[in-house]
Amino acid sequence: MSVARRKKDAAGGEEDARVSSFPDEVLEHVLVFLKSHKDRSAVSLVCKDWYAAERWSRTHVFIGNCYSVSPQILVRRFPNIRSITLKGKPRFSDFNLVPPHWGADIHSWLVVLAKAYPFLEELRLKRMTVTDESLDFLATSFPNFRALSLVSCDGFSTDGLASIATHCKNLTEMDIQENDVLDLGGHWLSCFPESFSSLEILNFASLNSEVSFDALERLVSRCKSLKVLKVNKCVSPEQLQRLLVKVPNLVDLGTGSLLQELTIRQFAEVKSALGNCKKLHTLSGLWEVTSLYIPALSLACANLTFLNLSYAVLQNTELAQLLAGCPQLRRLWVLDTVEDKGLEAVASACPGLEELRVFPAAPYEPDLSGVTESGFVAVSRGCPNLRYVLYFCRRMTNAAVETVAKNCPNFTHFRLCIMNPCEPDYLTNDPMDEGFGAVVKHCSKIQRLAVSGLLTDRSFEYIGLYAKNLETLSVAFAGSSDRGMQYVLQGCPKLRKLEIRDCPFGNAALLSGLERYEQMRSLWMSACRVTMSACRILAREMPRLNVEVIKDPEGDEAHADKVYVYRSVAGPRTDAPPFVLTL
Amino acid sequence: MELELALGLPSHVGFERGNSRKRDSSCGGESLLDLNCTCEFESSSHGFSYSQRNATREAMDDEACSEARTLPLVCEDGSTRSQIVGWPPVKSCMNSPPEEAVCSSWVEPREEESSTYVKVNMEGVAIGRKVDLNIHQGYHTLLNTLADMFGEEQRCRKQQMNGVGWKSTYTLTYKDGEGDWLLVGDVPWDIFVRSAKRLKIRRNGF
Numbered sequence: 001m002s003v004a005r006r007k008k009d010a011a012g013g014e015e016d017a018r019v020s021s022f023p024d025e026v027l028e029h030v031l032v033f034l035k036s037h038k039d040r041s042a043v044s045l046v047c048k049d050w051y052a053a054e055r056w057s058r059t060h061v062f063i064g065n066c067y068s069v070s071p072q073i074l075v076r077r078f079p080n081i082r083s084i085t086l087k088g089k090p091r092f093s094d095f096n097l098v099p100p101h102w103g104a105d106i107h108s109w110l111v112v113l114a115k116a117y118p119f120l121e122e123l124r125l126k127r128m129t130v131t132d133e134s135l136d137f138l139a140t141s142f143p144n145f146r147a148l149s150l151v152s153c154d155g156f157s158t159d160g161l162a163s164i165a166t167h168c169k170n171l172t173e174m175d176i177q178e179n180d181v182l183d184l185g186g187h188w189l190s191c192f193p194e195s196f197s198s199l200e201i202l203n204f205a206s207l208n209s210e211v212s213f214d215a216l217e218r219l220v221s222r223c224k225s226l227k228v229l230k231v232n233k234c235v236s237p238e239q240l241q242r243l244l245v246k247v248p249n250l251v252d253l254g255t256g257s258l259l260q261e262l263t264i265r266q267f268a269e270v271k272s273a274l275g276n277c278k279k280l281h282t283l284s285g286l287w288e289v290t291s292l293y294i295p296a297l298s299l300a301c302a303n304l305t306f307l308n309l310s311y312a313v314l315q316n317t318e319l320a321q322l323l324a325g326c327p328q329l330r331r332l333w334v335l336d337t338v339e340d341k342g343l344e345a346v347a348s349a350c351p352g353l354e355e356l357r358v359f360p361a362a363p364y365e366p367d368l369s370g371v372t373e374s375g376f377v378a379v380s381r382g383c384p385n386l387r388y389v390l391y392f393c394r395r396m397t398n399a400a401v402e403t404v405a406k407n408c409p410n411f412t413h414f415r416l417c418i419m420n421p422c423e424p425d426y427l428t429n430d431p432m433d434e435g436f437g438a439v440v441k442h443c444s445k446i447q448r449l450a451v452s453g454l455l456t457d458r459s460f461e462y463i464g465l466y467a468k469n470l471e472t473l474s475v476a477f478a479g480s481s482d483r484g485m486q487y488v489l490q491g492c493p494k495l496r497k498l499e500i501r502d503c504p505f506g507n508a509a510l511l512s513g514l515e516r517y518e519q520m521r522s523l524w525m526s527a528c529r530v531t532m533s534a535c536r537i538l539a540r541e542m543p544r545l546n547v548e549v550i551k552d553p554e555g556d557e558a559h560a561d562k563v564y565v566y567r568s569v570a571g572p573r574t575d576a577p578p579f580v581l582t583l
Numbered sequence: 584m585e586l587e588l589a590l591g592l593p594s595h596v597g598f599e600r601g602n603s604r605k606r607d608s609s610c611g612g613e614s615l616l617d618l619n620c621t622c623e624f625e626s627s628s629h630g631f632s633y634s635q636r637n638a639t640r641e642a643m644d645d646e647a648c649s650e651a652r653t654l655p656l657v658c659e660d661g662s663t664r665s666q667i668v669g670w671p672p673v674k675s676c677m678n679s680p681p682e683e684a685v686c687s688s689w690v691e692p693r694e695e696e697s698s699t700y701v702k703v704n705m706e707g708v709a710i711g712r713k714v715d716l717n718i719h720q721g722y723h724t725l726l727n728t729l730a731d732m733f734g735e736e737q738r739c740r741k742q743q744m745n746g747v748g749w750k751s752t753y754t755l756t757y758k759d760g761e762g763d764w765l766l767v768g769d770v771p772w773d774i775f776v777r778s779a780k781r782l783k784i785r786r787n788g789f
Contacts, residue, residue, distance in 0.1 A: 092669065095674075097669050178674060359673065363673050417671055417672060501669075553721045553723075554723055554768070
């Protein structure tokens with residue numbers, strides 16, 4: 001077969017044949033099947049031929065830190081990208097620890113992408129700043145654009161969404177989640193042209209303004225391939241019913257508010273419409289749900305694997321009733337209004353549960369009961385397959401955490417938030433060291449850990465000793481000395497993201513990780529004991545790290561209040577605002 | 584003696600931790616923040632070992648880290664209000680009622696804002712003053728202005744004390760849009776300027 005081959009070094013002919021005994025184009029065709037970016041990274045390291053084949057065949061790229069690489073470097077390496085996922089700000093920006101106008105603006109990326117990838121189809125952004133101007137640019141620069149997902153982004157208004165709706169003729173996905181978006185009204189939805197019918201995923205649950213129901217109904221009628229529909233709270237049950245009858249193939253439904261008072265006939269219609277959603281695997285929304293609707297909702301839950309009740313204020317009896325209709329449930333998100341009794345209901349109704357998230361309904365009120373250690377233990381007994389837990393509570397014990405860890409050895413994500421900082425085991429008054437120690441001892445697959453409560457260096461010693469698969473660690477108000485952070489940096493070889501706030505870790509701790517940070521995505525330390533001089537040392541010793549400090553204008557001159565360290569092949573940021581000092 | 588206004592934890596300026604829940608009766612019917620902290624680890628009832636207690640106290644007391652690390656304060660009605668920025672770590676849009684589901688105020692590019700004068704009263708002083716928050720760059724400059732304005736008062740007061748080792752320790756508090764009195768210095772300056780409606784300089788009594 002005579003196929004054009006890329007130039008190879010003639011001297012190494014025999015050996016080359018052994019490594020890659022078929023033409024590069026064939027290799028590219030094979031590599032197309034590789035989707036995981038980790039696998040692709042591994043492939044690209046095999047040899048130059050494989051690197052070349054991989055870069056030509058890659059169509060999707062995931063960039064976990066937008067400043068780790070520049071758009072120029074991206075387009076130079078990968079000529080055929082159709083789908084990009086970009087993450088921007090440090091995660092603690094979700095909790096107001098990063099000042100506004102910090103950066104992660106998508107616009108400079110879009111300008112480069114428009115030239116290099118005019119055929120770009122998908123853009124998924126998390127914690128980026130996106131202006132209306134950028135959305136308009138996006139909508140008009142990429143004729144094949146199909147999928148837009150904005151999660152925890154800021155800087156845009158509903159006018160930007162209007163641009164997308166107006167110009168993206170082939171749009172299949174518009175997924176708007178938890179953004180800091182200026183809601184100027186629901187007119188954007190009416191901007192989808194009458195000829196437009198390609199939408200498969202529509203999520204506007206987090207927007208507040210009412211859209212034209214007429215326009216929405218027509219849109220849903222036209223889009224025969226609609227699989228995911230998440231409306232906002234302004235859509236009433238009666239309106240929901242009218243939408244549901246048009247989308248029998250829906251797999252993911254986000255209801256609107258369920259507060260409306262309906263006639264018997266109307267209610268029967270809603271019930272019937274829900275009953276027809278036989279293919280639903282995800283259900284969310286459910287604002288202001290009342291017990292009246294529970295039997296109706298249960299009809300839609302026969303094949304449900306993910307139930308998101310984080311906006312539904314339910315009592316434990318209502319939850320139990322709802323869960324009775326969900327035999328296949330794998331993932332459940334609830335508010336702590338269901339209390340321990342509600343979690344006991346979860347334990348008995350959902351033996352196959354793999355993920356549980358319990359959110360606080362009123363996080364700033366200290367006196368509400370919410371859920372406690374006993375609910376946690378109950379769930380662990382009933383749901384031994386648990387892999388992911390996020391649990392907000394006001395009290396906890398080491399014994400309970402240890403029991404949970406032993407009952408569920410398959411945890412990969414363990415995020416426990418005892419809401420009062422430095423809260424000890426409420427029965428023994430001991431630190432929570434032994435509890436978290438038990439988690440890392442018994443759950444060897446732990447990838448993500450968030451710790452809380454009163455913790456000394458001992459807890460970190462355990463983490464360093466046992467958590468060999470740990471990739472992400474979140475720490476707040478914990479530890480007693482530099483040793484704590486050092487244990488983690490020395491003991492966790494797979495650590496990628498370390499985010500710390502309000503801990504007594506100082507320069508020795510920061511600098512002990514000198515050799516580690518290049519294997520990590522990023523380090524965040526705020527309100528710790530790090531000084532500017534240590535940050536300068538780090539920056540000087542490790543030129544391929546970006547060391548950025550945000551100083552508190554009222555704080556000590558020498559103190560580095562917020563430190564963000566990340567590896568980058570793009571060099572220091574060129575767009576840093578004045579309050580971000582690049583060292 | 585210069586007027587010393589304190590931001591952050593009263594403990595930074597030598598306030599006795601054992602002295603809990605003193606209420607200043609001169610403040611009448613306004614809802615007051617108790618000036619002590621009711622931190623879990625402060626009292627002996629928790630039975631910590633000395634080193635643990637000191638370690639945590641050290642962790643919380645570090646002067647360099649006073650910014651975001653305030654502790655729960657007790658309000659007059661007995662409930663504890665957490666003042667810590669970004670804690671508990673919930674995205675605000677998860678828990679706001681649907682009407683407030685926008686996560687945080689949409690930040691517009693800085694524009695010229697109209698001046699924001701707020702009334703400032705010092706405890707025990709009949710005549711209040713007004714200060715323009717917008718002309719200040721941050722908490723330090725505000726404190727300087729207030730020290731200038733009220734320093735005179737403080738000097739007069741000192742003369743009235745008869746030899747009791749007077750330590751001029753004041754705490755600056757502000758009233759926000761919801762009517763709550765909060766410690767000045769807990770939130771970023773921008774947010775403070777937007778939300779502060781009144782200021783009050785409270786004396787830390789013993």
